[in-house]
Amino acid sequence: MTGVTLAKAVKKYGDVQVIHDVDLTIEDGEFCVFVGPSGCGKSTLLRMIAGLEETSDGQIHIGARDVTDLDAADRGVAMVFQSYALYPHMTVEENMGFGLKMNGHPKSEIKEKVAEASRILKLDQYLKRKPKALSGGQRQRVAIGRAIVRGPEVFLFDEPLSNLDAELRVDMRVEIARLHKEIGATMIYVTHDQVEAMTLADKIVVLRAGRVEQVGSPMDLYSDPDNRFVAGFIGSPSMNFLEGTVQGGGVVVPALENRRVGTSVSLPSEGSKVLVGLRPQHLSVLAADSSLILDLRERLGGVSYDYLTTPTGEKLIVETRGDEALPEGTAVAINFDDADAYFFDGATEQRLR
Template identity: 70%
Template sequence: MSGVALHKIVKRFGEAEVIHGVDLAVEPGEFCVFVGPSGCGKSTLLRMIAGLEVTTSGQIRIGDNDVTSAEPAERGIAMVFQTYALYPHMTVAENMGFGLKMNGHPKAEITQKVQRAAEILKLEPLLDRKPAALSGGQRQRVAIGRAITRGPEVFLFDEPLSNLDAELRVEMRAEIARLHREIGATMIYVTHDQVEAMTMADKIVVLRSGHIEQVGAPMDLYDDPDNRFVAGFIGSPAMNFLKGTVRGGKIDVPGLGGAVSAPVSLPSEGVEVEIGLRPNALTIVPEGNLRVDMVENLGGVSYAHLRTADDERLVIETEKRGVASEGGTVGVTFDPSDLYVFRADTGARVRA
């Protein structure tokens, strides 16, 4: 297996620069996920690694090789796309072995590699079927099997689960995570779904507007975000944000009706900030002036959607039923140690 290293990678379309000097190291055997909103550059960056987009400047290395200008077939990668791109007239086995056949590999070798991939992906009973007789999840497993048979140094996944329904996405997340554990290959995976990123990744790369905002292990990004963007993007439901102003060594938060203490060294008097609180860090109490817009009861957990007097939104996660009723009013409490502080002007995290 090989790692991937990006050094000052830039991509321009005409005069528009969409990737801005990205530096990144993906270690051998690591499962790295690129995540971010639509248009942030994650798929473009993946396609540059694959050689499907020309790199304007910078260097891409896979293992010991500089592949910046190499053709896709020379990079030792295999890519799994959002669309399955299976040949409808071929069986599962023929689809999985087609690339090897086109490259002139012996029939016995092709059969052996297809069988091995089918065992890993639990496709043995389906090898004689054609794509029309398969479910969406089975088709995606065939597409992954086609990549496995090539024996690549690096697997690249471009939003492979976005065409599947919710239940199949959960199933395929587990399948891909198990595949990574079993074969130990380097994998780079693109998604806009932060739940996929949190549940699958060894390392998450959070992208925005062609820049890397933060890189880290899933729970490191969740517990210790560098800025408001990462704090709001990682976590489901998203972190709550309320406007405040530094006053007398505390933060005056109109939405909560008073001043709150913060576990950090605050900026100067009068500086505008935002406080951040995870939905599970807030507790609902009966007395307060927060309006209950809606309560989502999901069985073991409920989400109460509240509004402040300033029309700011709060989402509270609770395991207790009946603590909030739509149309009513409640209050909230929290431990000050669970509070995050961000500068209102830059979004940067205010740290201790």
């Protein structure tokens, strides 16, 4: 197996540039997830690595090889798509081995590789079935098995779980994580779902409008975001953001009845606008004579989410645990530790440290 390196990678469609000077190193055996909102360029970047999209400028290396201008078939990668793309008239065994058969591999070798892939993916009992007799999760495992038998240097996944229901998505996340541990291959995975990114990745690449916003481990991005976009995208529910003003070495937040949030970070000049970021799990609510109103509570069993509207019209989400609940419409106060607050420049939205 081997790693992947992108150096100033650019993609243009005519005069429109959709990928902007991406520099990225994915180590040998690493599970790297590209994440971001729809239209951010994550699938385009993956297809550039696969050779399905031409690279307009820059270089792409797989291991020591410059593959920038190589055809997809010569890059040593295998791709798993959102669509299973299985042949309906073939059995699972035939679907998994078809690529090797077309490339002239001996029958004994095909049988051996299919058997190994089916063992890894727990498909042994389904080898003689056709796709119509399989569930969505089983079909996706067959598509992954078809990639495994090729023995690629790099596995590429383009939103492979998007067609599955919620329960199957969880099951397949576990399967893919287990697969990575067992075969140790370099894997690059595209998703818009930050929960998938957090649970699967060794490294997350957050993309916005064709640019890399931040690269790091899941917990690095969660606990130490570089800007408001990353802070709001990583974490579920997303971080709350409230407008504030620098005053007396802290930040005064009108939405919290002019509470002053103390901090040791380097703040801009007195009177400057700052965004205060607060994660839902760092907040708590209690009944109080306040202008904050609890609009709605979502009960999810062991955890609940309280939705509040502030006097300034900003929205807040508070994560609560336990059975005690305040009635909707209750006036409440918000408690939190100042040390848990994040601060972002009001103009640039870059993190203040």
